[in-house]
Amino acid sequence: MMSKQMNGLLISDFNIENLAAYLKNDSGIPQVNCEVAPYGQVAQSLLDDSLPFWQTSLDFLVVWSRPEAVLESFAQALSGLAVEANKVRDEVDEYCRKLLLSKNRASVVFAPTWVVPTFHLGHGMLDLAAEVGVSRILMQANLRLLENLDGHSNVVPLNTGKWVELAGEKAFNPRLWYLGKVPFGNNLFKAAVRDFKAALRGIQGRARKLVILDLDETLWGGIVGDVGWQEIVLGGHDPEGEALVDFQRELQALTRRGIVLAIASKNEESIALEAIDKHPEMVLRKEDFAGWKINWKDKAQNIVELVAELNLGMDSAVFIDDNPAERARVREALPDVFVPEWPVDKRLYPHTLCSLDCFDKPAISVEDRQRQQMYATERRRTELKGKVGSLEEWLRTLDIVVKVEPLEISNLSRSAQLLNKTNQMNLSTRRMTEQDYMAWAGVETHRVWSFYVSDRFGDSGLTGILGIEVADGRAKIVDFVLSCRVMGRKVEEAMLHVAVDWARSSRIKEVLADYTATAKNKPCLDFFLKSGLKKHGENRFAWDSTQEYPLHPAVRLVQKTINT
């Protein structure tokens, strides 16, 4: 997987060079280059926009401070003085005002929460007491920090407390503090780098979306084909059985974050599905899986077919299997599929799953929460396709409704998410933050619309984006993005209809689309080749907008407000 290098800036009131060094030298995707602002000058760096590092294009910014350095009241609490909660809140608000000045200076701003070295928390029963409890004041300050950052979608707080726990007793390093003003041990910085990198991958749209699971000895204990579903190890008063139920619960929790589950298992399909249906302690049932390949074929081949059926890319998939030989086979055959090492001890399954950082995303949309259900609906839709005769006949039975609305704050988050993660039906595959996309759409000669698709099986939600730029009297389609979930249902044609319709109402005579090839967007080229648009040269398509572009009769178009 190729990824562009990301440029970052670190601002801190402590010596943060060690974090910069680990970020730069970490070989994981994305590669990072980062500068460090002058040490100890958090407020000055945030307030002075003439500083040289603000003149460069920044993909990310880290503002990491020590509470005793930026909150006077917290420093007082550390020295044993009583502090009023209001004063802490006011100082946090003031700090956040400065912090938020930087939100337009980088695509994403990370704000690690505040911690203090554990030796400060040794005040026993006073730790959580009102006005003097250091832990209590720290909690209040962090909560207020989070409240201030709520609603700023590109400002992401990260949990430093988690890094402290992961780094254990070496989280803080008094030697490094007194030698070089580095408060943290290197294990804490390494834990932080893992989270920063996972967050940056998520922001780049590289979070994994699909978990493909083995069944025997993975989702349950034992071989169902040998012992029958009644005898598999799952639940009950058994340490492994309980752990496997918890593992399934964690997998189900992932589906609520938009991760899709599927099965690749060497088994008799009827026997395996019977276990899923009938075992009383199964947490995951058939409807929790977007698809399955349960047969005796090569698992790598099954994964290829599953991923294709779900219209996802190999780099979306994670494969979990207890069998090291199967893991090695999939790693070797499908290097883009992430195959984590898996413990032999089933009691470690839930923990191992929760430790994976490949699912991190900056936000969870309504569509994310409903994705699993959408795939189940798609399966029923496909079943119907098999029952009706022609494609036209099938389309008519679907009652497709395409709703169009201009890009606005209410649909920005999902639109940007779609823009940044869609690979196949994507004309230009450009990636932009919410903020940058809104700014682009706000330019007078630009228009962006979001498309919602539903049919009689359900609502697929916001699944399309059309972005147009007017130049030289022609309307150029810059973004033509459609989720693979609704591809092939004439929504593509409906989007072109909207583009041409708008051009006609704006007296623009031609609509253009320049296709930029990537490793994954050939489906987009295939669509444009048969779209009826005239091909010019290698990658340009054009429509004479003195002519209407037809809307397929199976599609009902509902337009909110189309700005002309």
Next chain:
Amino acid sequence: MQIEITREKILKMLYESINELNEQLGKDNQLAQSSQTKLLAPGTSLDSLGFVNLVALIEEKCQENFNLNLILSNSIGMPGDGDPFETIGTLANYIEQILIQRQESLS
């Protein structure tokens, strides 16, 4: 029980420290696991923060491996025969001498 202090054990500890430090250093600035590796000497690839990190790592590992507290930062720029921080080899000699003295004073 006293832990035996040998130059080999100290070199092993120094090489472990170099390994950890190398995770922070760029490809071109990696320190070699060799007694000839220069630290505070002309031609060193170590910058001041790299040196600070190395000192902290060595002090920490000394405590873990020999159960003895070592404060190397006090010895930087100390007058005497040669600079203990010139190379990994000179540093190993210096640490061996200090740790043996410390052990003897405790026994």
